[in-house]
Amino acid sequence: MNWMGWTAAGMGLLVAAGVGLAAFGSSRWASATQVQMALLEAARLPAPAGRYDAREIAGLPAPVQRYFRAALKDGQPLIAAATFGLAGTINMSDSGGERWMPFTSTQRAVTHRPGFLWNGRVTMLPGIAAHVHDSYIAGVGRLHAAMLGLFTVAQVQGDGEIARGELMRYFAEMAWYPTALLPSAGVRWEAVDDHSAHATLVDGPIGLTLLFRFDEAGLIASVHADARGSGVGKDMVMLPWDCSVSDYHLHHGMMVPTRGTASKGGMPYFVGDLTSLVYEFNAQGE
Template structure:
């Protein structure tokens, strides 16, 4: 028995060390994320002095006018900062099972930007567009980095994400020097956005109520080529005086079939609170 005591002590010490490293690592990651949120908000400004008025809708495609009349009220201040929380399901590969995920996300509008952190039982994913730069980092158990995507394809893809998720803060979809709407038919319109030498666009579909229900674009799938990407939103609710969807599904349309990889349900949205939850 005495012979086994030393190996058991070594094993227990090793386990304790691993647990300490995990705790320290998670604390470090949490502090780093808080700093990144602070950087995001510091790089943008407050535009709540601007107000939405229905006369701004003149000349816009008919379904776009219906949308803004539905989701915004006369005199609605422009939204500057957004923070939200969600839960849902996530899939890393078509052949993998869905896993539960919880996320929090922060956006700015005067300067395009966002940061998102999604946490599962096994990994943490962090998506961001800050300082005109896109990046995707995935870490095992929140501390061991297993993927770090960056470069022009990620700049393009993360700016697309920011624009599509503007359905959660719809004053960001009003026309400005960077953003335009173009007519297609009574239920669809093209949304075009140009910023920092990147031009992106969506084909946006609306239902009879005026809700945006579907948007489609060409997006890089990781480091691969451009692929059809689809976002489906639903379950609109009035939150903070603004009508927004509370569920979203993200899909890549591949040759072998649609790859649905994210199904999120928003639990909380708050405006113009430029600090972390």
């Protein structure tokens, strides 16, 4: 066998080893995902039964009233949980450059107690993927990324700014589970102007106030935070953070966005399109 034959055989062995390693890593990651999902479900609290009563929005700021009239119908079952798929691209550069990589993901969000688990798969090279958990569970924020699901490249967990940042993500994504934005679900609204309002959410010791902006149709266009923790190397810096949503469609009687984008410090880093959406409604509200 000449050198080309040996090279081809060697590459074949490397590819086979890589495939086997990737399969093993995916299996281990799936087990870890089940553990995190069990923690999310264990932290849930009994959700109040019932349906949306349009009378509860009386007295809210005008743009917020328009939003609920556009997004919900009277008698809408209240959402207890949402499971949705997203696919798109993530900018993996941490130096302000452009290094966009494709991803697919599933996410589970529960509304009582607020929490979510995002399970993403980012393709770094053909056949090589990073698996990512991003979550807020029982007041604890967590980010864990591992190449092939085996080799950890990033891991942070805790309360404080880590938890605040993850709860902020949950709050900004409520357009996908809009009954969680109702005053009866614990959100307090305050007027800013005719097209925006501040919304406040409290979970345990964490209180957040974000700026919601609404489009001409009355639907949520973007959510802004003056500062959200962002990892830069081994450090965390506070940067302005924006989440925009668009391309609304009717799902289970509610108007929800099918595209979401996020940016930090004015630099976009996430673009995702909805690929699936399943709701779990509160008891007696179905």
